[in-house]
Amino acid sequence: MTMAIEVGIPTILRTYTGGEKAVEGSGQTLADLFVDLDSRYTGLRDRLVGTDGTLNRFVNVYLNDEDVRFLGGPETPLADGDVVTILPAVAGG
Amino acid sequence: MLRISRDLHDQIVEHARRDHPDEACGVLAGPAGSDRPARFVPMMNAERSPTFYRFDSMEQLRVWRGMDERDEEPVVIYHSHTATEARPSRTDISLASEPTAHYVLVSTRAPDETEFRSFRIIDGEVTEEPVEIVG
Numbered sequence: 170m171t172m173a174i175e176v177g178i179p180t181i182l183r184t185y186t187g188g189e190k191a192v193e194g195s196g197q198t199l200a201d202l203f204v205d206l207d208s209r210y211t212g213l214r215d216r217l218v219g220t221d222g223t224l225n226r227f228v229n230v231y232l233n234d235e236d237v238r239f240l241g242g243p244e245t246p247l248a249d250g251d252v253v254t255i256l257p258a259v260a261g262g
Numbered sequence: 263m264l265r266i267s268r269d270l271h272d273q274i275v276e277h278a279r280r281d282h283p284d285e286a287c288g289v290l291a292g293p294a295g296s297d298r299p300a301r302f303v304p305m306m307n308a309e310r311s312p313t314f315y316r317f318d319s320m321e322q323l324r325v326w327r328g329m330d331e332r333d334e335e336p337v338v339i340y341h342s343h344t345a346t347e348a349r350p351s352r353t354d355i356s357l358a359s360e361p362t363a364h365y366v367l368v369s370t371r372a373p374d375e376t377e378f379r380s381f382r383i384i385d386g387e388v389t390e391e392p393v394e395i396v397g
Contacts, residue, residue: 181359227357229319236319256326257359259287259305259339260316262351 174202174247177254185213194253199230200243202253217255218243227258264338264364264380266290266299267397273302274368275376278342281307282370285315290338290366291329299337299364307341314353315341338380340366348377350388358383364391 172195178186186192192210196202200222207214217228222243224230230237231254237245247253270290278286287307290299303325308318317325329335339360343351348369350358358365361384369377382389 179359181361227359229322231319231323234323236323238319254323256319256322258316258319258357259289259322259359260309260314260353260357261341262314262353 172196172247172249172251174249175252176202176206177252179256181257182213182216182255185210185216196247198243198247199232199237199241199245199253202247203243227260229256229258230254231256263392263394264299264366265297265394265396266338268395269397270299270302270338271378271395273304274340274366275378277304278344278368278370278376281342283312283344284310285312285342285344286368287315287317287339287341289325289336290340291325291332291334292337294333294335297337301334312344336360336363338366339363340368342368342370344370346371348379349390350381350383355383355386355388361385 174194176192176194178190194202194205196205203214203217218224224242232245233252285307288304291301291303292298306318306321307315309316348367365381365383367379380391380393
């Protein structure tokens with residue numbers, strides 16, 4: 170059975186999703202989900218995680234409205250019906 | 263060009279003065295596609311720093327949700343510089359993530375005068391724009 174995870178895409182990353190605000194993906198963990206998304210939306214994964222697999226510092230990823238940094242990061246397990254939201258951090262100097 | 267009401271302009275300046283010497287930050291929300299800032303949303307600076315700012319991630323999610331529900335967008339993203347001029351730093355440019363937003367920079371380095379300038383930041387390209395204060 171494939172799990173359906175809804176993923177909210179911010180404006181700046183919609184170039185990867187053909188303008189879609191929300192897409193569906195699947196995966197046992199957040200890291201798996203990013204690989205699955207990248208298979209259809211090439212390049213998206215690189216905007217979310219580094220080559221070592223850690224979450225990029227200036228991207229916020231939320232699982233059901235919790236910041237995944239306070240959950241398990243990329244290894245956070247996912248369940249059918251989960252909602253993942255991606256927002257670029259608003260930051261600067 | 264950024265067209266902004268006197269009231270919203272003054273609220274940004276007051277926020278920047280209040281948080282000085284730390285950087286202040288926030289958003290002016292407005293109807294999507296209108297290019298018209300309408301609602302003042304001051305944000306916490308999670309860094310509480312005189313040289314850096316970052317929206318608190320949970321507050322940002324709530325505010326972004328709120329804008330979605332009202333069919334709004336962040337028309338203005340503002341923050342202050344407290345010891346340097348009101349123009350985007352290298353960090354500001356590399357992290358700018360809202361191509362449709364006006365990036366407002368306020369400087370509180372002088373005690374009696376607050377610089378207030380607006381920029382577009384798209385793909386690392388910075389363009390200053392005039393600010394017209396109305397009403």
